[in-house]
Amino acid sequence: MQIFNTLGRALENFEPRDPGKVGMYVCGATVQSKPHLGHGRYAVVFDVVRRYLAYIGYDVTYVRNVTDVDDKIIDAANAAGVSTQQIVDEAHEAFLLAYEKLGVLPADIEPRATEHIAQMITMIEQLIAGGHAYEAGGDVYFSVRGFPDYGKLSGRDVDELQSGARIAVGDLKRDPLDFALWKGAKPGEPSWPSPWGEGRPGWHIECSAMAHEYLGTSFDIHGGGNDLIFPHHENEIAQAEAALGIEPFARYWMHNGMMTLTGEKMSKSTGHIIDLLDAVEKYPGLAVRLFYLRTHYRKPLDFSEDALADASASLDRLWSFRRRRPGPVEDVPAEDVMTSFRKVMENDVDVAGAMGVLFDAVREGNRRLDAGESADAWIAAYDEIVDVLGLAEPARGLEDIADSLGELAARFEVGGVTAAALVDALVERRNQARAAKDWAIGDTIRDELGALGVVVEDGADGSAWHRR
RNA sequence: GGCGACGUGGCCGAGUGGUUAGGCAAGGGUCUGCAAAACCCUGUACCCGGGUUCGAUUCCCGGCGUCGCCUCCA
Numbered sequence: 409m410q411i412f413n414t415l416g417r418a419l420e421n422f423e424p425r426d427p428g429k430v431g432m433y434v435c436g437a438t439v440q441s442k443p444h445l446g447h448g449r450y451a452v453v454f455d456v457v458r459r460y461l462a463y464i465g466y467d468v469t470y471v472r473n474v475t476d477v478d479d480k481i482i483d484a485a486n487a488a489g490v491s492t493q494q495i496v497d498e499a500h501e502a503f504l505l506a507y508e509k510l511g512v513l514p515a516d517i518e519p520r521a522t523e524h525i526a527q528m529i530t531m532i533e534q535l536i537a538g539g540h541a542y543e544a545g546g547d548v549y550f551s552v553r554g555f556p557d558y559g560k561l562s563g564r565d566v567d568e569l570q571s572g573a574r575i576a577v578g579d580l581k582r583d584p585l586d587f588a589l590w591k592g593a594k595p596g597e598p599s600w601p602s603p604w605g606e607g608r609p610g611w612h613i614e615c616s617a618m619a620h621e622y623l624g625t626s627f628d629i630h631g632g633g634n635d636l637i638f639p640h641h642e643n644e645i646a647q648a649e650a651a652l653g654i655e656p657f658a659r660y661w662m663h664n665g666m667m668t669l670t671g672e673k674m675s676k677s678t679g680h681i682i683d684l685l686d687a688v689e690k691y692p693g694l695a696v697r698l699f700y701l702r703t704h705y706r707k708p709l710d711f712s713e714d715a716l717a718d719a720s721a722s723l724d725r726l727w728s729f730r731r732r733r734p735g736p737v738e739d740v741p742a743e744d745v746m747t748s749f750r751k752v753m754e755n756d757v758d759v760a761g762a763m764g765v766l767f768d769a770v771r772e773g774n775r776r777l778d779a780g781e782s783a784d785a786w787i788a789a790y791d792e793i794v795d796v797l798g799l800a801e802p803a804r805g806l807e808d809i810a811d812s813l814g815e816l817a818a819r820f821e822v823g824g825v826t827a828a829a830l831v832d833a834l835v836e837r838r839n840q841a842r843a844a845k846d847w848a849i850g851d852t853i854r855d856e857l858g859a860l861g862v863v864v865e866d867g868a869d870g871s872a873w874h875r876r
Numbered sequence: 877g878g879c880g881a882c883g884u885g886g887c888c889g890a891g892u893g894g895u896u897a898g899g900c901a902a903g904g905g906u907c908u909g910c911a912a913a914a915c916c917c918u919g920u921a922c923c924c925g926g927g928u929u930c931g932a933u934u935c936c937c938g939g940c941g942u943c944g945c946c947u948c949c950a
Contacts, residue, residue: 450950563879633950666944675949702889708943715888718900728913760890764898778915847909865912
């Protein structure tokens, strides 16, 4: 397949380092506060990349890190008067909940920075030994000008960066461009022992060290938001390639575009955000997921309430198609549908294009069902595509409304062993009433069920119900 | 200022050198006790100005506009 590689800014044929296997490292979040819609986008985008690679037969190792030590976390802990651990745990829990609601599969490995201090120290030692880094007053800095390839990812020129670079008061850098690998501990900060005294790692070194730890040298795909290209990923490359003496650190760099709100980037530092957990509370998590997936992953995506409602309506269309024939189908997926699907996906993961293929299949499937023909091949195609996109309707039980269903059934003098049987009995009772043209009873039962979240729909071949 | 991206029908949004993307919304029809769903039909888009070409929304140049990175950020 073809992937747009930020390193080189071109579409490239994807060839993994080891045949049949893909190692993927995606920059996760700094767990400092609750996630916003932008975090959901990166998570969903790379979740689909991962699923598609697995779908076409690769054995994928998916690593998504958790940054659990940095200035902002320390600030947040101090401001709230709690431990950094508490800030990290609460935020991380919120992220995991959001990922789950969005249908994001758990990472194979979810390494935390604080659990890989030793690997970072090793890498920093390698850098110092190689003359790429220097210790200064308990800090360690990477020497940017000593790494000729610096700027190759972001397209930056070291001499032009010079003017914009700044030195904080008390900084011990030899060159304004240099960045911290290790920061000497200040009072009240979490710290770890090191050859340079107590301290903590700089931001960038964790990804270099952890990606190398789990995926080895020159692994396949490194992903993240495009706001990480500079300086984070540029620095990751510099550190890893200088320390390990390998090139490239990662072979393909993929970056998703930013979420915007009223045309401006969402950013937690400005507070210009929509809370992700709020969004997945108001709309089904998978509607938010579909909202992300309608737009090509590299483009900016503007949030609006209307867009989310639009996505939600689209999702209903998909799901109501599948509900027409519940359960597994035997047929193989319609070949031309799957061919089209793969064709668009091979084009730099054109999920928006895949959406078109999917909806085409849905229309054809619906048409066939209306005509009384078999739509199994299209349902099978639907299942396969929806599985790759992560948009399958989750099974929803009736446990939470079992008591109310019991009361309702009692009112209409029907019974059943399970909650589902109660619904069946109520629908049957309703149809008896309808057969007798007693529309009032029929409509009451439908309305009452609807109030509980059970939607009843009458079709040519009987009435069907589903949980909303 | 440097680097980069984008500008498609009412809205969202793929894609392509010449043949229907798709979704949502809208109008008309079929089905239907009502509702819902579904199907069929309708709207014929590609920022502006040049250029290349038999032909450009698609390639090139210029302009206008919007956005991102250059500082923490998915």
